[in-house]
Amino acid sequence: MGFLNALGKMIQGKPVFDNEPQPGQPAQPPGPQQQTEPQRGIDLMGTKKELPIVMVDPMRYDVSHNGQRMDIDIFIQNHSQERLFLDKIKILGAFRELDTYLRPGERREFRVYSGNRQTNAPDARLEIWYRNELNDYFSAIHTVEFHKEPDNTFGVARIKFVPPIKDI
Numbered sequence: 001m002g003f004l005n006a007l008g009k010m011i012q013g014k015p016v017f018d019n020e021p022q023p024g025q026p027a028q029p030p031g032p033q034q035q036t037e038p039q040r041g042i043d044l045m046g047t048k049k050e051l052p053i054v055m056v057d058p059m060r061y062d063v064s065h066n067g068q069r070m071d072i073d074i075f076i077q078n079h080s081q082e083r084l085f086l087d088k089i090k091i092l093g094a095f096r097e098l099d100t101y102l103r104p105g106e107r108r109e110f111r112v113y114s115g116n117r118q119t120n121a122p123d124a125r126l127e128i129w130y131r132n133e134l135n136d137y138f139s140a141i142h143t144v145e146f147h148k149e150p151d152n153t154f155g156v157a158r159i160k161f162v163p164p165i166k167d168i
């Protein structure tokens with residue numbers, strides 16, 4: 001990449017270095033956000049099995065504020081080839097029962113938090129518990145990144161899936 005090309009990208013607010021493969025170099029593998037292929041695991045009997053992936057869509061969530069109250073709505077998607085039962089979710093230290101099935105590839109919106117806005121460093125861990133048709137339970141961990149609002153409360157800046165899926 002030439003100096004003028006890099007300078008042009010900086011002026012446009014674009015990243016100077018992208019992960020595009022250069023001629024003669026292999027393409028980079030997808031990062032954790034793009035990982036939607038079933039993961040492999042080993043059960044208690046030593047048998048290999050696929051771990052179904054359920055995760056929050058990182059581009060589809062909504063945080064709304066009303067005075068000192070905050071509501072968080074997210075989209076959860078089943079990236080597996082089987083129907084899965086979403087049991088519950090934990091976000092900001094609060095549990096919410098989901099108690100619903102998602103078909104393969106289905107994505108659905110859920111209100112996962114409705115309560116007071118956080119005034120001190122919030123719990124940055126979001127966890128979804130779910131099971132397959134064989135009653136095998138799994139857990140998908142996400143991190144929640146926050147930004148501080150002008151009134152010293154915290155708002156959600158980003159939700160990010162953290163592989164691997166846990167077989168519990």
